[in-house]
Structures are given as structure tokens and as C-alpha cells.
Amino acid sequence: MVSRVIPVDPFDLVIFGGTGDLARRKILPGLFRRFCAGQVPSDARIVGAARTDLDSDGYRQMVREALAEFGRDIACDEGTLNGFLDMIQYLAIDARGETGWAELAELMVGKGRVEAFYFSVSPALFGDLAERLQHWGMADEDSRIVVEKPFGHDLASAKELNATLARYFDEKQIYRIDHYLGKETVQNLMAVRFGNMLFEPLWNAQYVDHVQITVAETVGVGGRGEYYDKAGAMRDMVQNHLMQLLCLIAMEPPARFDPDAVRDEKLKVIRSLDPVLPHHIARGQYDAMPGNEAEMPSYREAVDHPRSRTESFIALKTHISNWRWAGTPFYLRTGKRMAARSSEITVIFKDTPHSIFAEDAGRHRNVLSIRLQPNEGITLGVTIKEPGPGGMRLIDVPLDMTFAEALGVDGSDHVDAYERLITDVIRGNQTLFMRGDEVEAAWAWTDPIIEGWEARHDVPKPYDIGSDGPTDSTEMMRRDGREWRKVTP
Numbered sequence: 001m002v003s004r005v006i007p008v009d010p011f012d013l014v015i016f017g018g019t020g021d022l023a024r025r026k027i028l029p030g031l032f033r034r035f036c037a038g039q040v041p042s043d044a045r046i047v048g049a050a051r052t053d054l055d056s057d058g059y060r061q062m063v064r065e066a067l068a069e070f071g072r073d074i075a076c077d078e079g080t081l082n083g084f085l086d087m088i089q090y091l092a093i094d095a096r097g098e099t100g101w102a103e104l105a106e107l108m109v110g111k112g113r114v115e116a117f118y119f120s121v122s123p124a125l126f127g128d129l130a131e132r133l134q135h136w137g138m139a140d141e142d143s144r145i146v147v148e149k150p151f152g153h154d155l156a157s158a159k160e161l162n163a164t165l166a167r168y169f170d171e172k173q174i175y176r177i178d179h180y181l182g183k184e185t186v187q188n189l190m191a192v193r194f195g196n197m198l199f200e201p202l203w204n205a206q207y208v209d210h211v212q213i214t215v216a217e218t219v220g221v222g223g224r225g226e227y228y229d230k231a232g233a234m235r236d237m238v239q240n241h242l243m244q245l246l247c248l249i250a251m252e253p254p255a256r257f258d259p260d261a262v263r264d265e266k267l268k269v270i271r272s273l274d275p276v277l278p279h280h281i282a283r284g285q286y287d288a289m290p291g292n293e294a295e296m297p298s299y300r301e302a303v304d305h306p307r308s309r310t311e312s313f314i315a316l317k318t319h320i321s322n323w324r325w326a327g328t329p330f331y332l333r334t335g336k337r338m339a340a341r342s343s344e345i346t347v348i349f350k351d352t353p354h355s356i357f358a359e360d361a362g363r364h365r366n367v368l369s370i371r372l373q374p375n376e377g378i379t380l381g382v383t384i385k386e387p388g389p390g391g392m393r394l395i396d397v398p399l400d401m402t403f404a405e406a407l408g409v410d411g412s413d414h415v416d417a418y419e420r421l422i423t424d425v426i427r428g429n430q431t432l433f434m435r436g437d438e439v440e441a442a443w444a445w446t447d448p449i450i451e452g453w454e455a456r457h458d459v460p461k462p463y464d465i466g467s468d469g470p471t472d473s474t475e476m477m478r479r480d481g482r483e484w485r486k487v488t489p
């Protein structure tokens with residue numbers, strides 16, 4: 001089955017930070033893929049902007065190289081590539097200076113179409129960009145801005161950032177990206193939850209034993225050491241990505257699938273989260289790989305901070321104090337240099353109240369697993385009889401709800417999270433973007449946890465590279481009579 005591609009209206013997209021890593025790795029390849037799919041009209045305009053002194057030809061060459069490196073999987077001929085490059089131009093602009101702004105304002109004059117400004121730069125520049133866009137008359141009602149994470153590093157800074165942006169743009173014009181929300185499976189999760197009668201009656205504390213959300217990475221901190229050591233796994237991953245996934249799993253059915261209805265429900269979940277107790281948290285820092293310390297240094301060496309107390313791993317248990325979820329634990333876990341790269345949400349249902357089968361027949365729980373990467377998909381573990389003679393023995397088999405084969409969906413239909421979110425920006429659909437109050441509520445929950453560590457001078461426990469994190473994490477589960485799902489690629 002070929003998916004329907006509905007072209008977006010012509011637009012102007014300015015990428016501030018157009019020479020940066022994110023633009024080259026995600027934004028430009030994403031736009032190119034949508035162009036090849038026929039979704040981006042050829043009279044759209046893409047303007048790269050940064051301080052680097054380049055002309056448009058030089059920038060197009062840079063984009064060509066970025067696409068060769070990060071868009072290798074995109075099947076497109078040279079003519080199509082040239083057509084895409086023709087849409088692109090470059091302006092040297094300093095977010096903090098006067099260079100380039102008059103030229104940009106002139107370029108944007110009077111087209112009467114959607115103007116999007118992607119702030120793919122350090123958050124320290126968001127205010128400068130917003131202020132100059134307004135000063136030069138580009139912050140009009142047809143314009144929208146896209147801002148990247150991190151959105152603040154605590155509640156106070158997030159409030160300040162929200163207040164700064166609100167001086168120049170209405171909330172309806174601000175698109176805060178969390179690329180986890182752009183993943184196909186995350187949206188499929190909502191379709192499965194709210195498009196079927198089957199699950200919703202069971203989706204509560206009476207039938208769900210617990211929920212696990214794991215985002216495991218095999219990479220270390222890489223070149224992001226300076227930023228990461230100030231953030232840690234809690235700020236870098238839990239406050240945003242894991243929190244968003246938790247919201248989608250736990251929220252009440254919104255009245256409509258529209259931006260404010262969905263985001264109102266997510267906000268209620270965040271506001272219902274209990275504070276996390278210190279013994280419901282396991283923090284870790286990865287050790288060096290014995291015998292390969294040069295390529296796989298310890299966290300502290302990687303960030304060049306021998307006494308760092310920042311966590312590269314965190315596991316925690318939290319509860320949602322509302323009628324639906326009271327008593328059901330939600331376990332969140334994320335870390336670097338773990339056994340496999342894997343992001344998965346798992347809903348583990350309770351045992352049947354009574355087994356009619358012999359004790360040695362075996363007993364399994366239903367497990368709904370929503371896998372975000374790699375191999376996006378949703379499976380439901382169901383119990384059936386093991387085929388063949390030999391009496392009644394029960395086995396657990398996965399029911400694949402991705403139906404990739406049945407739908408004939410293959411790699412060519414693949415839509416990356418970034419490209420989906422960029423087309424949503426152009427269409428003016430904020431459903432998959434975080435609202436300012438959501439971000440603030442998430443920080444309000446996160447801040448006391450981090451302040452607690454700081455007050456106690458908490459030191460993360462070491463863990464081996466390629467493991468499932470420190471033993472504290474396993475212990476936390478064992479105390480509850482549960483275990484983490486194995487992290488598998």
C-alpha cells in the first residue's frame with residue numbers, strides 16, 4: 001500500500017544555524033526526503049542562515065555534501081537533487097549583530113505565505129533571534145518559530161525563556177520540538193489506544209501491573225561533554241523525551257485529536273505525578289572499557305571532569321496520583337553506553353485472577369510493547385496453547401500490530417520524526433509540539449529531584465559499558481518483585 005502524500009502549501013523556511021550539525025544531519029535531509037516524496041512544492045524557499053561567510057552557491061555545496069552523508073538512503077535522481085538545491089539560498093546573519101537582517105527582511109517581504117523560522121542554534125540566542133525578527137517586521141501573524149531542546153535547564157530558566165518568546169510571538173506561533181513525538185510509532189500508540197475498544201477498558205490500575213519506559217543508548221557523551229556534564233540524563237532525556245512518552249501512555253482520552261485537547265490531557269498527567277523518593281532512584285556513571293580505555297573512556301574522562309557527579313544513567317519509579325493510575329508504578333530508565341540501542345515503552349498487564357490450568361502448564365502476562373527504535377513497531381504478547389500433542393502447555397506469542405507486511409509499508413515510506421514535525425509546522429498543526437505550560441510543569445517535577453541530589457552530594461554509582469546500568473537499578477526493581485525488560489537491539 002502506498003501512503004498518501006498531500007503536498008503542503010508553498011512556504012518560506014529560514015534555518016538559523018543552517019550550517020550546524022542538526023541542520024546538516026536532520027533538518028535538510030528531512031526536507032529533501034519530503035521534496036522527493038512530492039510533499040514540498042518547488043516554489044517553497046529554504047534559507048540557511050549563520051555567521052559563516054558563505055554565498056548561496058557555497059551553501060548549496062555544503063547542503064549537497066550533507067545530503068550525500070546523511071541522506072544516503074534517499075532514492076532520488078540528480079535532476080531532483082538539483083531541483084531541491086535550487087530552492088535553497090544562504091544569508092550570513094549574526095543573531096546578536098546587525099549583519100544580514102535587512103537582507104532577510106527584504107527577502108521575506110509581502111509573499112503572503114507561511115514563514116517559519118527554525119531556531120537551530122544555542123538556546124542562549126533564542127531571545128536575540130525573536131527580538132530581531134520582531135524589530136525587522138518578520139514576527140507577523142503568519143510567521144511561526146521552531147525551537148529546539150534544551151528548553152531551559154530548570155523551572156526558572158524555562159519560565160524566563162517562555163516569557164522572552166511570549167514578548168514577540170503568541171503561543172500559537174511557537175513550536176517546541178520533541179522529536180520523540182514525531183515518531184510513527186508514538187502516533188500509532190495514540191491510534192491503538194483511542195481507535196480501539198479493546199484496550200481502553202483495561203488501561204488502568206485495575207488491570208495494568210506496571211509500565212516501563214526505557215531509552216537506552218550505546219553511544220557515550222561524544223563531543224557534547226561540556227553541555228552534557230551540566231545537564232545529565234535527568235535534564236537531557238527524562239524531563240523531555242521520557243516525560244512526553246509517559247504522558248501519551250497515561251493521559252485520559254482527549255475529546256478531539258487537536259493540539260490543545262491533547263496537550264491539556266498531557267499537562268494533567270505531569271501535574272498528577274508524585275514527587276520521587278530518593279530510594280526510588282538509581283543514578284549511574286559509566287566506567288571505561290577495560291583494555292580499550294582510549295576508545296571507550298569513562299564518563300568522567302569523556303567530559304574531562306575527574307570529580308563529576310553528573311549521571312549518564314538514571315532509573316526511577318514514579319506514581320500518577322489520579323483515579324486511573326493510583327497504585328500503578330511507572331518505571332523510567334535511560335542511559336548512555338548501555339547494552340543496546342533501544343527505546344521501548346512496555347505495559348505489563350496483571351495476572352489473570354485465577355488459572356484454570358495445571359501449575360506446570362505455565363503462566364504468562366499480557367505485555368504490550370511499543371518499540372520506538374530500532375525497528376519501530378507494536379506487539380502484544382498473548383498466551384496460547386503450545387501446538388501439538390502433549391497436553392495443555394501455555395506459551396507466550398507476540399501479536400504484531402505494526403502490520404508492516406500486511407500494509408506493504410517498506411523503507412521507501414519511512415518518514416523521519418524531523419520531517420514529519422517540519423511539515424506539521426508548515427501546516428500549522430501544534431499537536432505534536434510541547435506547549436509552554438507543559439514544559440514548565442515538567443521542570444517543576446524535575447527540579448526537586450535534582451535539588452535533592454545536590455543537597456545530599458549524591459554520587460552516581462559506576463556501571464560497566466555494555467551493561468544494563470548500575471546494580472542499584474536492578475535492585476530497585478527486585479525490591480518490588482519485578483524486573484526490567486532486557487535491553488535488546
Ligand code: NAP
Nearest residue numbers: 017018019020021022050051052094095120121122148149
Ligand atoms: P552546532 O553544530 O554548534 O551549530 C550551531 C549553529 O549556530 C551553527 O550553524 C552556527 O553557525 C550558528 N550560530 C552560532 N552562533 C550564531 C550567531 N551568533 N548568529 C547566527 N548563527 C549562529 O549546534 P547543533 O548541534 O546544530 O544544535 C543546534 C540546536 O539544536 C541546539 O540548541 C541544540 O541543543 C539543539 N539540538 C541539537 C541536536 C543534534 O543532534 N545536533 C539534537 C537535539 C537538539 P556559525 O558559527 O557559522 O554562526
